[in-house]
Amino acid sequence: MLADWRRLLTTALLLLSPLPALADGVLRVLAWPGYADADVVKEFEQRTNSKVEVTIVESDADLWRKLNEDNGANFDIFAVNTAELQRYIHQGLVTEINTAAIPNLTRQLPRFRQRQGIPGLVHGGKTYAIPYTYSEMGLIYDRKQIPVAPDSITALWDKRYQGKIIAYNGGVHSFSLAAQVLALPSPFHIGEQQWPAAVAQLIALRRNASAFYTGPAESVALFKERRAALMFANFGSQQLQLLKAANVDVGYAIPREGALAWLDCWAISRGVRDMPLATRWINYVLDDMPGRVLLQRQGLANTTSPSPYFKNTARIVWLEPAESEERRDKLWGRILAGDRAGKVLQP
Structure with a gap:
């Protein structure tokens, strides 16, 4: 009987005790x-x-x-x-x-x-x-095809690697790269008179590249499948880690123009x-x-x-808002579609 009362008392206390707060x-x-x-x-x-x-x-x-x-x-x-x-x-x-x-x-x-x-x-x-x-956005390169680390972002435009370049499919960062190649004061602010030159640079990049990726895993697959020599690492060390995990012999370089970060x-x-x-x-x-x-x-x-x-010693260019993300994305879409410069720049 005493045991029964203890069980009843325990049950009552449990029912009266507040429950732990649950997430919604x-x-x-x-x-x-x-x-x-x-x-x-x-x-x-x-x-x-x-x-x-x-x-x-x-x-x-x-x-x-x-x-x-x-x-x-x-x-x-x-x-x-x-x-x-x-x-x-x-x-x-x-x-x-x-x-x-x-x-x-x-x-x-x-x-x-x-x-x-x-x-x-x-x-x-x-x-x-x-x-x-x-992370910083550096250059990932195949050590066998490029034994000496590239020191400039212009390597993405190097004709020696035509068809062996993997680039990122994104208008905002792509125009920042073009601005760096053109040595503009800021990669995040393209002036009205500078758009034609920036578009021309990206059309040239499209012609030099084998493929454009959007995510890290896709970039690794494309790098291996296309036997790429060089890739712009939009996701930085994350892509480097994934490639090394896939047993790809690659190096990582920060361009002298500074790595977007x-x-x-x-x-x-x-x-x-x-x-x-x-x-x-x-x-x-x-x-x-x-x-x-x-x-x-x-x-x-x-x-x-x-x-x-x-790398604290590397030159880093922290991202800032671009002058117009919408304009960059719109023009980039036209460039990828294969439009000529005149059509790309149409309103």
Whole structure:
């Protein structure tokens, strides 16, 4: 009888005890390849008793299109570089982040904790994104075909490698490369009189290249399949790591003009359904496990430990907003379609 009363008392106490707070169900994540791998997502789901839906993007233009659908209502959180972030802020597609709810910010390296010193993260005293990973865009080359590392971005236009060049399928960064070749004052600001020369450079690149990729895995497949000699590494050390894992003998070079470099951050969409869950995601990816995945599996630096990939002595050109992403993307589409310069530049 005493045992029965104890069981009843235990059951009653369990029923009266408050249940642990549960997550609100689903977190919709928009990310780049390698930013939300299955094991990383599974660990978060287990910690929060939630479900994560991941959508992968492979270009800035694709990211912009997806976030603009229904004014950001389709996603809770997304990864974006600091330069691209500015138009999301101006469009009102992001919301302020409560940094006090992210204790792992104290784990970040000093350069990333000082958010006011990183252009574009803070507006009007409000933080709109948290740094996550970064890399420079160098040149990956086949050591057998190019025994001496290329020292200039102009190598992508070298006729000796015609048909053996792999380039990135993106208008914004491609025009920045053209601006570097033309030695313009800034790769992010092409003047009205400079567009014809920039277009001519990219038409020449299209003719010199064997293929254009959008994602890291595709770039590795194309490099091997086409027996490429040289590739513009839009995803930087991530592609280098993937090629080495595929047993391809490649080298990595930073051009003397300076390597474009990106800093990707997590931002919260205006359409976020569960702000606490989105904030927990940001805090979680600053833990040890997600950081190790970036370094070891993706070949990407994280913001909580020194990078074995990032070369502090190299000349780096941090991305800035371009004068017109829309114009660059439109002209790039015409260039890839094979249009002549006159047609490309038509209004």
